[in-house]
Structure formats: C-alpha cells, structure tokens
Amino acid sequence: MNRACCALxxxxxxxxxxxxxxxxxxxxxxxxxxxxxxxxxxxxFAWLSSGPYSRSLSKxxxxxxxxxxxxxxxxxxxxxxxxTNLLARVCKCTDLSxxxxxxxxxxxxxxxxxxxxxxxxxxxxxxxxxPSLRREVIDSxxxxxxxxxxxxxxxxx
Amino acid sequence: xxxxxxxxxxxxxxxxxxxxxELRVIDxxxxxxxxRVKQLAxxxxxxxxxxxTRFSHCLGAMHLMGCIAGKLSMEGFIxxxxxxxxxxxxxxxxxxxxxxxxxxxxxxxERFQVTHEDISTWIITEDxxxxxxxxxxxxxxxxxxxxxxxxxxxxxxxxxxxSDLDVDRLDYLLRDALHTGVKYGxxxxxxxxxxxxxxxxxNVAVPEKAVQAAESFYIARLHMYRSVYYHxxxxxxxxxxxxxxxxxxxxxxxxxxxxxxxxxxxxxxxxRAGKIYLWDDFFIGGLMNYVIIRGLGSNVLRNLIxxxxxxxxxxxxxxxxxxxxxxxxKRLGNALAELKERLKNAGIGKHDAKPYFDTVxxxxxxxxxRVITSTGTSVPITRFRAxxxxxxxxxxxxxxxxxxxxxAEYVRKLxxxxxxxxxxx
Numbered sequence: 001m002n003r004a005c006c007a008l009x010x011x012x013x014x015x016x017x018x019x020x021x022x023x024x025x026x027x028x029x030x031x032x033x034x035x036x037x038x039x040x041x042x043x044x045f046a047w048l049s050s051g052p053y054s055r056s057l058s059k060x061x062x063x064x065x066x067x068x069x070x071x072x073x074x075x076x077x078x079x080x081x082x083x084t085n086l087l088a089r090v091c092k093c094t095d096l097s098x099x100x101x102x103x104x105x106x107x108x109x110x111x112x113x114x115x116x117x118x119x120x121x122x123x124x125x126x127x128x129x130x131p132s133l134r135r136e137v138i139d140s141x142x143x144x145x146x147x148x149x150x151x152x153x154x155x156x157x
Numbered sequence: 158x159x160x161x162x163x164x165x166x167x168x169x170x171x172x173x174x175x176x177x178x179e180l181r182v183i184d185x186x187x188x189x190x191x192x193r194v195k196q197l198a199x200x201x202x203x204x205x206x207x208x209x210t211r212f213s214h215c216l217g218a219m220h221l222m223g224c225i226a227g228k229l230s231m232e233g234f235i236x237x238x239x240x241x242x243x244x245x246x247x248x249x250x251x252x253x254x255x256x257x258x259x260x261x262x263x264x265x266x267e268r269f270q271v272t273h274e275d276i277s278t279w280i281i282t283e284d285x286x287x288x289x290x291x292x293x294x295x296x297x298x299x300x301x302x303x304x305x306x307x308x309x310x311x312x313x314x315x316x317x318x319x320s321d322l323d324v325d326r327l328d329y330l331l332r333d334a335l336h337t338g339v340k341y342g343x344x345x346x347x348x349x350x351x352x353x354x355x356x357x358x359x360n361v362a363v364p365e366k367a368v369q370a371a372e373s374f375y376i377a378r379l380h381m382y383r384s385v386y387y388h389x390x391x392x393x394x395x396x397x398x399x400x401x402x403x404x405x406x407x408x409x410x411x412x413x414x415x416x417x418x419x420x421x422x423x424x425x426x427x428x429r430a431g432k433i434y435l436w437d438d439f440f441i442g443g444l445m446n447y448v449i450i451r452g453l454g455s456n457v458l459r460n461l462i463x464x465x466x467x468x469x470x471x472x473x474x475x476x477x478x479x480x481x482x483x484x485x486x487k488r489l490g491n492a493l494a495e496l497k498e499r500l501k502n503a504g505i506g507k508h509d510a511k512p513y514f515d516t517v518x519x520x521x522x523x524x525x526x527r528v529i530t531s532t533g534t535s536v537p538i539t540r541f542r543a544x545x546x547x548x549x550x551x552x553x554x555x556x557x558x559x560x561x562x563x564x565a566e567y568v569r570k571l572x573x574x575x576x577x578x579x580x581x582x
Contacts (some may be wrong), residue, residue: 023523046306048524050358053523058520062483062554114308115310136200153513
C-alpha cells in the first residue's frame with residue numbers, strides 16, 4: 001500500500017479533482033486526517049507560512065498519480081467523509097469556502113498542538129499570519145474544532 | 158547576541174566569529190563527532206577531494222544564518238534577541254547525522270522510521286553535553302529542536318533552516334562544489350545573502366532585481382544532483398555501505414560490537430548517556446577492518462567489505478534519468494518487483510543486485526523562494542513568468558539497476574529484457 005496514494009485519494013474525495021492541481025490541499029487534508037481522525041500514514045509535518053507541509057509527502061507525490069495502482073485497504077472513505085462533514089460545518093458558520101476552511105482548521109490544529117513554543121493566543125497568532133481573516137471567523141472555527149482538538153491532543157500523546 | 162570570543166578560518170566563508178555559547182557547544186564531544194562524519198559520505202570514491210565533514214558544513218550554515226538573520230533583524234522581521242537562537246539551531250541542524258551521512262541513515266529510516274532530524278532532536282534535548290551548554294546560556298533546548306524539526310511557532314525561522322533556499326542548502330552547495338571541483342555548482346552567495354528578505358506572509362523571498370541569483374541557485378542545485386548527490390558510482394557505494402551495515406547488524410558475531418548503534422532505541426540510549434560521540438565514520442571503518450583481520454562474520458559480509466575497500470563495488474548495469482518520474486513510475490508498474498523475484502529465483506543474493514528508483518525535487522511549487530514584484534506582491538519563483546525557473550521541470554527521476562561485478566552481465570541482460578521497453582520512451 002502506497003501511503004501517498006492514500007493522501008491523494010483522500011484529498012480528491014474531499015475536494016474532487018481540483019485537489020490534484022493544488023498540492024497544499026493534499027498536505028493539509030492529510031495533516032487533518034492524521035491529527036484529528038487517526039489516519040496512520042506516518043507523515044511528519046513542518047510549520048510553514050502556507051500551513052502544515054510534509055517534505056516526504058511532497059517527494060512521494062512526484063511518482064503518485066490517479067488512477068492509483070494499489071489496493072485501498074485503509075479507511076479513507078470514512079475519514080474523507082468526516083473531513084467533508086467538518087468542512088461543511090465550518091463553512092456553514094462562517095463565510096469561508098471549503099479550501100479556506102481547511103487552511104484555517106489546519107492552522108489552528110497545528111498551532112495548538114504541534115508547534116513550540118505554543119502560542120499563548122492561537123487565534124491572535126493565526127490572525128497575525130493571515131491578516132485578511134476576521135478574528136470572529138477564526139473564533140467560530142475554534143469553537144467547532146474544540147471537541148476534535150481534545151481528541152487530537154490524545155492522539156499526539 | 159554575545160561578542161566573538163574566537164574566530165575559526167573556514168575554506169568557504171573565511172573567518173567565522175564564535176560567541177561564548179557557540180564555542181561551548183562546538184567544544185562538546187557530541188559536536189566534535191561531526192569532524193569524523195564526512196559530509197558527502199562516499200563521494201570521495203569519485204571526487205578524491207570530497208573528504209570535508211559535517212563539522213565545517215554546520216559552522217558554515219551557522220555563519221550564513223548569522224548573516225541572513227542579522228539582515229532580517231535590521232529590517233524588523235526578526236527580534237534581535239532571537240539571533241543567537243537561530244544561529245545555534247543552524248549550528249546543530251545536522252548534529253544527528255549517522256556515520257557516512259545518508260548512506261546509513263537509510264537503514265534507520267527503513268527499519269525504525271528514525272531520521273537524522275529525529276536524532277538531532279534527541280541530541281539537542283537529551284544529550285547531557287549539549288543540553289547543559291544550552292541551558293547554561295539561557296537557550297531552551299526544546300525551542301532549538303523545534304526550529305531544527307521545522308515546528309517552531311514562527312514559520313519564518315523554520316523556512317530559514319529548511320525550505321528551497323535555506324542556509325543549509327546555500328552552504329552545502331558552495332562547500333560541495335568547492336571540494337568536488339564541480340564548477341557549475343557555484344552560486345553568488347553574497348548577492349543572495351544581501352538580497353534575501355521576507356514577504357508579508359513570512360516566506361523567504363528575493364526582490365525582482367535579485368531573481369537571477371535565486372535562479373542560479375536552482376540551476377546549480379540541479380547540476381549538483383546529477384553530478385554529485387545522485388552520481389551513479391557514489392550512489393553505488395552508498396548502497397554498498399548500507400548493505401555492509403545491515404549485514405553487520407544481522408551477523409551475531411559482529412552485532413555485539415556495534416551495540417547500541419543497531420536500533421533507533423539503541424541510538425537514543427547512547428544519546429542520553431552522552432555516548433553518541435563514539436558513533437562516527439572511524440568506528441564503522443575500523444570495524445570493517447577488524448572484521449577482515451579477525452575473519453569475523455559471514456563470507457557475504459567479508460566479501461562486501463573487501464569489495465568496498467578495494468573500490469570494486471556495484472556497477473550500474475541500467476541507468477535511466479527522466480524529468481517525468483510519475484510517468485516512468487506508472488509505466489514501470491510492478492516490473493521492478495518482477496525483476497527482484499526473477500533475480501531471487503536465479504540465485505542472485507539480495508546484496509548481489511540492487512534495483513534503485515528515486516526522485517528528486519528540482520523546484521517545489523509549495524515551498525520555493527518567492528519573488529517580490531515591483532507592485533509589492535509576492536509570487537513563487539516557479540510561477541514568476543520572467544524567471545527561467547517557471548519553465549524548468551519540477552522533479553527528476555532516477556532508475557538504476559546495480560550489480561556486483563560477478564553477476565553484472567547476467568543482471569544487465571535480465572534488466573534490459575524486462576525493463577527496457579518501459580523506460581525507452
């Protein structure tokens with residue numbers, strides 16, 4: 001089983017084929033799948049200005065394409081449905097598009113659980129990095145994410 | 158940041174000033190180990206002068222971080238108080254490299270999912286020599302480790318140390334070009350360090366007028382990939398030392414001598430005990446000699462070592478380079494697995510022949526340097542139409558079949574029969 005195939009299929013199930021043109025969507029969707037929904041692909045993510053980014057995933061995607069040649073035995077269907085559902089909930093309570101919502105979610109999750117030093121004000125930190133985002137929008141996303149963040153911290157532990 | 162207490166003369170950058178803390182870290186046995194880990198592992202099999210070490214590269218990366226971060230600090234992008242933190246992170250970024258650099262790291266990556274970045278993080282936060290040196294000077298080891306692993310809360314810090322155009326790559330390109338003699342690996346470092354800046358989102362960027370300096374960096378790197386880092390003979394000896402290390406670990410007569418450097422956990426135990434300084438090129442090289450002198454281990458192990466010491470290792474019996482590795486990978490399908498199976502059935506041992514397929518990113522759309530245009534917007538150099546980098550292929554794929562001299566002709570024929578029609582397009 002090629003793990004980059006899983007990442008690619010996951011992103012295309014959530015965003016459709018346009019995900020193939022935007023590798024950052026694949027990185028963020030994979031990060032969320034690993035952190036919030038326990039998908040075990042073993043990618044490690046760095047914190048860049050564009051959000052979570054995995055060098056290994058980027059390299060492996062250079063040889064991975066659709067249609068994929070491996071047999072899917074992972075719970076990609078279930079996890080992609082969970083991500084789609086989460087994005088729909090976030091989009092509903094904000095004016096964000098699904099890919100913008102994914103960007104904000106990935107930023108909040110990474111800043112609250114994976115970077116060091118942990119920012120004392122995660123919302124403020126994200127706002128500083130993305131000045132065009134309104135603070136109340138980020139606050140709404142955080143509220144939606146709270147139960148997931150608790151699970152994420154357990155996964156991280 | 159403290160004043161210089163000592164200067165070291167470096168062959169690439171000239172005199173490098175060291176602060177009290179930097180000198181304290183450098184003087185630990187853990188850091189001194191890097192004097193005994195070659196930067197380019199087996200490159201001296203092809204380029205006799207390529208015997209420089211991780212030690213000088215780490216000093217060079219620290220020096221460049223000082224230059225670049227100092228400039229960014231004057232421009233208001235980085236607090237002055239963080240300059241020492243960033244320099245120490247650059248100094249320690251490769252402190253966890255395994256002996257023979259990437260050659261032996263591959264073994265730990267495949268078996269234990271442990272990379273040199275993991276070992277660097279362990280050393281920075283758990284090695285008593287390094288940890289104490291940092292704590293005594295008010296630098297938090299966890300924060301240094303966060304930058305080294307790309308998880309500092311300030312993404313600019315992560316990108317200065319690890320992105321397309323970072324202090325690590327800037328130093329190793331220059332240093333490796335100098336020591337190998339590969340002239341087209343040279344870059345205009347002064348232009349880059351004086352023009353490098355940060356865009357509004359915190360990305361590493363250059364102004365439009367310095368775009369040629371950034372382009373030359375990408376082109377030089379591509380040349381170095383083909384001429385040095387993925388040179389067919391250098392890769393052959395990396396595969397060979399990897400096979401030797403694997404055989405040593407699997408051989409009950411030799412394994413004990415290698416302990417604790419046989420597993421990821423063992424390496425971490427050595428770090429915690431302050432003993433990682435013993436794990437260097439000399440240790441592995443000496444052990445190879447010892448195995449031969451004492452007649453230890455299996456015939457396979459001793460034969461591999463003799464081939465290595467006599468420079469009679471793998472030959473590339475099939476060698477294909479492509480700028481469209483996805484297409485090649487798709488066409489190859491299961492052909493490599495079939496080749497392995499047929500070699501096994503023909504009685505070719507697992508170390509006698511090695512299929513090799515790897516890809517290299519030439520420029521990454523997601524992580525490349527940005528260009529700040531005359532209108533003030535920032536665009537990735539890969540999408541900046543006025544730059545040649547927008548037209549270069551994004552990645553390189555390398556497919557090779559390696560074989561030891563005794564079976565090279567047989568493996569060549571089989572590989573050509575089986576793979577040639579996949580790779581000839």
